[in-house]
Amino acid sequence: MVAQRGWTHIATFEDRSISAADARKRRPGFEDLLAAIGRGEVDMVVAWAFDRLSRNRRDEVRLIEVCGAAKVNLAFVKGPDMDLASAVGRGVGEVLAALARMEIEQKGERHRAALAQRARKGLPWGPIPAFGYGPDRVTVVEAEAALLREAYAAVLAGASCRGLAAQWNAAGVTSRTGKPWSGAAIKRVLINPRYMGVRATSIGTGTRRILREVGDAKWDKIVDEDVWRAVHAILTDPARTTASTRVRVHLLPGIARCGVCGAPMRSYTHAHGWAAYSCSTSRHLVRKADPVDELVSEVVIARLSRDDVRDLLVDDERPDTVRLREKAAALRVRIAKTRAAFVQDDTMTPADLREMLAGLQGRLAEVEATMASATRAPVLAELVAAADVRATWESLSLDRRRAVIATLLEVTILPGRRGPGFDPNTVAIDWT
Ligand SMILES: [Zn+2]
Incomplete structure (x- = not known):
């Protein structure tokens, strides 16, 4: 056909292995073709048929737009040519593209509406059942x-x-x-x-x-x-x-605070090769990590070995979880109402919405954090029940030990004299 019409063949673009059923798959040949048209290397595209060239509506829109902009003609072995170089041809192309776009949008809208309806009904979603649920996605495994x-x-x-x-x-x-x-x-x-x-x-x-x-x-x-x-x-x-995201080997990074500025301490390896804690904002406070960890561990073991250890689990000032839950539910309702109001109120800008939501979401996060700390009794349960506190402490993972420390203690590294040796007085330990 190319020779018949007196054209010169420049290049062939193929997507042989991809069937029409895989319409969602990326088609490298098609993408290369669009790129070549975009670079102005092509005057004319010859294909078997239009529906072979653009396998789905999205590709159809892209092809017509790219060819229209580059004034490239489309010729087909089966079917009439599309002369996108002429005004009429481009007009036809635009109508076809608009139709295709409408079809895409309607399909998307129908799909979204169906999903939203399933959501409102509380029905499960997704192609595979979630972990914990059986094939019907409702029955608990x-x-x-x-x-x-x-x-x-x-x-x-x-x-x-x-x-x-x-x-x-x-x-x-x-x-x-x-x-x-x-x-x-x-x-x-x-x-x-x-x-x-x-x-x-x-x-x-x-x-x-x-x-x-x-x-x-x-x-x-x-x-x-x-x-x-x-x-x-x-x-x-x-x-x-x-x-x-980092592998931790020390007990107190992010838990201990800097006695100079109050910032959390971080751990790093000192130039002399030993592990150190340093203020996370500045090097104004640096301390060898191992003696601090040892001191804090001994304090925890000592506290948990005492006869009155069970008192730790009964806390009169424990926040009332029922009240907190009500508070959280009320805040969530207010957040939902604010979102709904935004949809109906034309005078509200997206910035207004963001500002209102930020305040409410901040308060919700606080309430949820308080609830989290109220339910942290399990942190200590294992140690309180242990016959051998030291052995149990040493068997715990680093994460668990850190959680226990964060629950029991406030650790502050204080500035002290320079020189060799560890001064326990430079570590302030307060019970929470
Ligand atoms: Zn500091």
């Missing part, structure tokens, strides 16, 4: 639910998602994707509201994905709302995510 309950309790007791992932992988617990568990995967599972029986919809993708609670789900919860909210507050605490 008891063995998996037990693992999940243990995981929630472990996070409250100070365990890390990475540690839980290692534990589950060692125990041969398979994930729905078949891949080994990672800390991130465990976190994604635990912070999904489905496990407290709440249906959510997701907004955004990847690390920016957030879940918005829609309402009661049609499936059974696996943990209580209090537990879920407390774990959610712990796992989404920004201070935790930055700290947990």
